[in-house]
Amino acid sequence: MTWFLNLHLLGVLKRKIKEYLADKADLADKISIISQICEKKSSKSLIKAEWFIIFHYFSFLKLKTIFMLLDLLFPNRCLHCNSIISKDELVCEICVPQIKFSHYNFYEENPLKNRCKLLFPVENAFALMEFEQEGLSRKIIHQLKYHSQEKVGKILADWTAERLQFSEEKPDILVTVPLHPKKLKKRGYNQLHLYANTLSKHWNIPHHQKFLKRNSYQKAQARKDKLHRLETKYDFSVTENLHGKHFLLIDDVFTTGNTMNTIVWEILKNPSNKISILVMAIDV
Numbered sequence: 001m002t003w004f005l006n007l008h009l010l011g012v013l014k015r016k017i018k019e020y021l022a023d024k025a026d027l028a029d030k031i032s033i034i035s036q037i038c039e040k041k042s043s044k045s046l047i048k049a050e051w052f053i054i055f056h057y058f059s060f061l062k063l064k065t066i067f068m069l070l071d072l073l074f075p076n077r078c079l080h081c082n083s084i085i086s087k088d089e090l091v092c093e094i095c096v097p098q099i100k101f102s103h104y105n106f107y108e109e110n111p112l113k114n115r116c117k118l119l120f121p122v123e124n125a126f127a128l129m130e131f132e133q134e135g136l137s138r139k140i141i142h143q144l145k146y147h148s149q150e151k152v153g154k155i156l157a158d159w160t161a162e163r164l165q166f167s168e169e170k171p172d173i174l175v176t177v178p179l180h181p182k183k184l185k186k187r188g189y190n191q192l193h194l195y196a197n198t199l200s201k202h203w204n205i206p207h208h209q210k211f212l213k214r215n216s217y218q219k220a221q222a223r224k225d226k227l228h229r230l231e232t233k234y235d236f237s238v239t240e241n242l243h244g245k246h247f248l249l250i251d252d253v254f255t256t257g258n259t260m261n262t263i264v265w266e267i268l269k270n271p272s273n274k275i276s277i278l279v280m281a282i283d284v
């Protein structure tokens, strides 16, 4: 547990350093502008500005070294067996078969499509994984949502594209469940955006990131009890009046389907639209 906590703290530390480095890059631009102004005024202030630049340049190098050392001391590890893996992986090759992929057929009846059909009209549906409380799929989704691991979205998208190719009708637009601006600020990213953007490139289908808008703020779904979850009211709206389109609506985990339900009926206010569903995992 302590080891896990340390790893989490290191993840946060690494992110903070990254943010600091990004800030410094901005700072370098600002310094160069300042020094240009100083040049016109006096050579004394120019020297001061140069020293300022040199000082920050070395701080930047020092931080870069610390960052490299952190990577060496605390390398990326497999979520399942803890063995060392490359930076862009989540689980080692040996543990990949431990992930409970759903193997659903997008165009045929499957458990996700059946559950959606009870709530709203749906064309097709696909879930990448089956969500198990003690399983690897839960760990993966938690890395993406609660451990600042935005890159997980790209890995999941690559896995999805390997398993879902559009042999028949292809959706026209990818849309993602939005976060409320307050929550987006808190997390720093929408966990679905990198996933959808990567899929957009794989499938050559545009991702309309701002099509949906969330109007109310609420605490994380996964941390609420089931009863409260059922009582939650959702409030979404569409930002553009599109018609005659086949939407592929994307979310992370399908549990009660309440979120999807509200969004789908918003989109279907224009009855010429069609909906298919894609989730990273289905709570079975």
Ligand SMILES: [Zn+2]
Binding pocket: 078, 079, 080, 081, 082, 083, 091, 092, 093, 094, 095
């Ligand atoms: Zn492993």
